[in-house]
Amino acid sequence: MDIASIETFFVRPRWLFVRIETADGIVGWGEPIVEGRAEAVAAVVEILAERLVGADASRIEDHWQVMTKGGFYRGGPVLSSAVAGIDQALWDIKGKALGVPVYDLLGGAVRDKVRVYTWVGGDTVQALAEDALRAKESGFDAVKCNGAAQLGPIESPAAVRRIAAQFTELRAAVGDDFDIAIDFHGRFSTAMTRRVLPLLEPVLPLFVEEPVLPEFSRDLAAVTAGTSIPIATGERLFSRADFRDVLPTGIAVAQPDLSHAGGISEVRRIAAMAEAYDVALAPHCPLGPIALAASLQVDFATPNFLIQEQSLGIHYNQGNDLLDYLVDPAVFAFDEGYVARPTKPGLGIEVDEAAVRQAAREPHRWRNQVWRLRDGTFAEW
Incomplete structure (x- = not known):
């Protein structure tokens, strides 16, 4: 089952897909991406392909070890994301070769369905509440929204109270x-986080995500000690080593991204580490269908799983959406806020290759915004 070819495709709205085919015609798909840096990830996939073409596709762990450690310089989002997409595709191939879903290769399913949440937004409290109520009416029982737009290091009392009031009103609207x-998207300083979190406690959030930037993870123990709100983080952590010092800080939810943190191979290990600290798993995934499919395979096999992010209708998905590149979109049918366990082999989806190739003829060049404060200084996006 030697690898015959590796291709990448830039597909709108902001995704990168990788296609790996074996000499005997089995095709696996993955989603390696750093949003806004897709070109760099594709270049690394091409470099890694030099060692992979001609190698046995079934030796997933050996390939993972060589891809992550075979170069003198290691780690970082670009390399780990390139590895992640390739790893997803190799698991897809192995599942298809054996005729079983990937979760069966991870020890088998521990649940029959996975709870998912959807994103809501709005420029006013009323618009946010209306969006959340529409999600509730469509069957979801959980949503996520941004805590604030650009913020200074320590904002005014009025700004702080506006943030608290927004979520107080949202809770009243949805029940x-x-x-x-x-x-929080890393937009809050540690000081602002500690000021705002107590005001949000009556809202009883499911969790507050990324209250501080990953480079300030050492401060999470002080943050978690000062609030009863479950704290989640991890979308910008890329390995077990990155999570090693974070898990003991008292966080409640680990959020590695299957397209950033080394793929299925590494995230299943991060999940096991998290379980030892009584930390739940909620994979980060505002991405495309392959990333979601890979996330679900891990979710179904992970005892300490909490809830799954998915991107259908998210504000990033302009022009194309989550289901556009699937032959059978019903695999992601959300029923009362859950998705059923897929039964097809590999990642459980069939990618519409013709649609992918057509989309790649007009590759995207997506970049995130750059925000500035009133005085002209850079603000976290």
Whole structure:
């Protein structure tokens, strides 16, 4: 089952897919991406392919070890994301070769369905509440939204109270039988985080995500000690080593991204590490269908799984959406806020290769915004 070819495809809205085919015609798909840096990841996939073409596709762990450690310089988002997409595709191939879903190769399913949440947004409190109520009416029982736009290191009392009031009103609109997750997106300084979190406690969020930037992870112990709100982080952590010092800080939820943190191979290990610290797994995934499919395979085999992010209708998906590159979109049918366990082999999806190749004829060059404060200084996006 030697690898015959490796191709990458830039597909809108902002995704990168990798296709790996074996000499006997088995095709596996992965999603290696750093949003806004897709070209760099594709270049690394091409470099890694030099060692992979001609090698046995079934030796997933050996390939993972060589890809991550075979160069003198290691780690970082670009390399780990390139590895992640290749790893997803290799698991897809192995599952298809054996005729079983990937979760069966990870020890088998521990649940029959996976809970998912959807993103909501709005420029006003009323618009945010209306969006959340539409999600509730469509069957979801959990949403996530951003905590604030650009913020200074320590904002005014008025700004702080506006943030708290927004979520107080959102809770009143949706009721208590509905979960609200709040993404701070690294926009809050440690000082602002500690000021705002106590005001959000009556809202009882499912979790507050990335309250501080990953480079300040050493401060998470002080953050978690100062609030009853479950703290989530991990979308910008890329390995077990990155999580090693974070898991003991008292966080409640680990959020590695299957397209950033070394793929299925590494995230299943991160999940096992998290379980030892009584930390739940909620994979980060505002990405495309292959990343979601890979995430679900891990979710179904992970005892300490909490909830899964997915990108259908997210504000990033302009022009193309989550289901556009699938032959059978029903595999991601969300029923009362859950997705059923897929039964097809590999990642459980069939990628519409013709649609992917057509889309790649007009490759995207997606870049995130750059924000500035009123005085002209850079603000975290």
